[in-house]
Amino acid sequence: MSDAIISFQGVSKHFGSVKAVEDASFDIQRGEFFSLLGPSGCGKTTLLRMVAGFEIPSAGEIMIDGQPMSATPPNHRPVNMVFQNYAIFPHLDVRNNIAFGMRKAGLTRAELDKRIDEALELIKLPGYGKRGAEELSGGQRQRVALARALIKQPKVLLLDEPLGALDKKLREQMQIELRQLQQQIGITFLFVTHDQEEALTLSDRIAVMSEGAVIEIASPAQLYESPGSRFVADFIGSMNFFEGEVTSSTGNTMTVQTGALGTVSVSDSRAQMTSGQKAWVAIRPEKMQPVFSDPGTGINTVTGTMGPSAYLGDRSHFYVHLPQREEPALVALQNLERSMNHLHKPNQTVWLQWTSDAVVVLPRD
Template identity: 75%
Template sequence: MEHDAIISFQNVSKHFGKVKAVDHASFDIQRGEFFSLLGPSGCGKTTLLRMVAGFEMPSSGEIFLDGQPMSVSPPNRRPVNMVFQNYAIFPHLDVRGNIAFGMRKSGLSKGDLNKRIDEVLELIKLPGYGSRGADELSGGQRQRVALARALIKQPKVLLLDEPLGALDKKLREQMQIELRQLQQQLGITFLFVTHDQEEALTLSDRIAVMSEGQVLEIAAPSQLYESPSSRFVADFIGTMNFFEGTVTAITANNMTIATQVLGEVRTTCEESFPLGAEVWVAIRPEKFRPEFTSPARDIDSIEGRMGPSAYLGDRSHFYVHIANRDDPVLVALQNLEGSVHQLSRPDQPVWLRWSEDAVVVLAKD
């Protein structure tokens, strides 16, 4: 695997004055991958992307692009291209001029270049838009032109800096699908920066979660969601209910954790914690199953009272008050058959059930 890294960060740090924007990042991005940098604003993800593009230089460490060290390459000599957050469509050129901008030294004849541009316009589904001015394009169209302008250069890596942030929800979802298709069709490595965890989960082969300049975890979307490795990642990706606990028993592939709120919790967690370790027990809202009669066995359930609820269309959120806990527990439920009405009576007693494999155990730091 390692030999096919297209980008390799080796101990890359970037300081702005005293602020460590990126702190010792070391990881590889594989050829042909859709790789996302995900994190809250100010976490260093954009700085990392801009270092790949060459707009920022690492304070220390080295970035290798296809095996070549990049510290002596200015942005114009790097085989990468970028789709900017605000698209940066040149206002003084039309669509064709924008797309042709980077092709001055391509050596193509005028006719061939025009053919290439037409092909790219076809690819981004804007045929016939060549003579439009920059100010005559909608947000989505600008985004496509920015994409075309970068793709016509056939970069080894396409860099995307929150390219969908400015679009409305419907258009964003449509562009997500198109981006994914485009990436699979062209086989180019995409390095995608976003703060939207849902977007990262939808699009990526792998995601690097960043916080305060540190890369916390790199994993495939399902793994990040189902078994995150830290409380920050678990909290940042989706929503999570956390409960404090202590490891009380360990068998071959089972662990028992004593919690004040949930009582004894058994889990099939693979990670090994020493006996007596302080841990977080984490359960996703949708992994709780609410029931209105007391279940037979009481080990995997907890009794509570219905609190406020929120109707979200496809699903509903319920807050359930549980003894020994200030914050209510969040429960998410698909609205399959009008279950909302049944559940939304306040103060009604409710039992929350969960299965062993829904429990994630995280180290307390």
């Protein structure tokens, strides 16, 4: 962990009796696209604002590039921020917005002009320099906010839910551009979002937060496929949970006895659980295969009846009622053929199958 650009060391922030952030300790590596993900009020924005210097930690220390930051005001920190509402100066045109932070850079007029032109090129808005702030669309404002921060060549770019105000199509486009931009310039991005899909798409690593605490830090694939706790498994994507108990555990394979699914065979190298331990068996909706004739095997198979369904275009979601479970299981099916949607009939008997690799086992207490 020698190449940490930001290091949180036991950082806490209390607003009166409200504990916004509680004992956060982790590192962000140089050049990483790192996301803070969590529901609103989980402390992710407070953590970001502490890096920017707008909040001072109640306890602990934030190191940026090896320097302690507690006594450094925002204007002297080597980080820049893209604000949630972009905070474009309304009295300045695009050029002057981008040039705002360059007053003390010691550049000549010509050098500065060149840098601004490069920045406008980078955000794909050449020729927009003379536009006023109010003449820009939401996506353009966001780009100007990016350029204004990036022209300062910060060690870390902080982004506070920058895509939240954009419509879906534009948001997806900006996600791709943001990711490309980050790889192109190689600056560390610290990105705050409540949108788990956005975090999965963009990040190298994600810190999942809840109620002021960092629950888990891992890569998107790891968080989705092998979550470390029920909270993370539930918060990221959809998940079906089934109560059970480990009956045998040898090497990488485990057998879990559940009420609703019967005997489940699991191969999960991360799960370190012993026989007799209470467990959650968790299966993602897309990892349960519906079959409409009896497959004839009892392991990793369950029989149910079709409940309500939702057609989502590329895939369909439907609920399957299981005999021993009140809550129906959610199953997602790719609509690979145009006629597939007509297969699903309510009250039809259906068998759900999964591989032993599809199952996540989590401790239950």
